[in-house]
Amino acid sequence: MFSGSHQLTIDDKGRLAIPACFRKELAECCASQMVITRGPNPCLEIYPANEFQRIADEIDQMEDRQMAETLKGIVIGLAVQTELDKQGRVLLPPLLRKHARLNGAAVLMGQIRRFDLWPDDLWNERYGDGLQSIDAQVVDAFRTLKR
Amino acid sequence: MFSGSHQLTIDDKGRLAIPACFRKELAECCASQMVITRGPNPCLEIYPANEFQRIADEIDQMEDRQMAETLKGIVIGLAVQTELDKQGRVLLPPLLRKHARLNGAAVLMGQIRRFDLWPDDLWNERYGDGLQSIDAQVVDAFRTLKR
DNA sequence: TTCTTTGTGGGTAGCTGTGGGGAGTTACTC
């Protein structure tokens, strides 16, 4: 499971060091093969390769063919398969970096099966200092969890 | 079961000594593997790893996918898996410490399946000296308990 | 008392994230 947020920097060459704990998880679950793509949020989503395969299959088998085509264009169309270099970093392709306005400070946030890469400022706005109060509905949902 | 409140200090390095009684419980139930995250209250919540896994699964499998994504961002996104060091302490990651404004005096409060870490002052306000009277509804609920 | 347990503080070696040089490859221009 991927969890936790990690403040990192994307260097001038567009490289991002994956945190050691994520590296371990990736090595176990997919031999460090992963896929970077976009999602509905203004960030990039990074999946273990096998997990992304499952999603691609799900899209491929949707009843609504029109929607399947649209999703293919958006999700699959920008997805890049990649792996870690010898230093445990990934190179973010310029197109993806541009799409999420990523350069310099960034936050990598675990999301169970995947992890998301946010520009530092957007992440803070939504999940960091900017998160002053949690929506009442969300708090309710939270409290339905037995914890 | 985790119960009771313990006044402790977080040292300059961000370490927190877990009370001996909690340590025993953790060793038994989850080989001292635990997860620290945020909850609806202005404190941190600490779960045995298996207990947190159950909650993560529950979120992962919610019908309402929108809500699942929101909860993942808030709960999973800040959750850090950790274990005790050889001295029985945990290192609180800076991001979590910052979120709950934790430094120096703190209170660790058992909550059956988990335990919560409060800044000393906030805890006192809510459960210590500051707790002048108990809400009538709460007293009623209390009285429905067979005791 | 003496010994043990427990919470706290600090030194230090090794790991991890970051930056930069440079070799090899590819793509493009002339």
Add this chain to the structure above:
DNA sequence: GAGTAACTCCCCACAGCTACCCACAAAGAA
């Protein structure tokens, strides 16, 4: 085809952090 630019990926270096070790004081037990 030759030259050049862009890019990728390797290596090395370094600073900061983590997690180990040791030490010590307070409290409780024998």
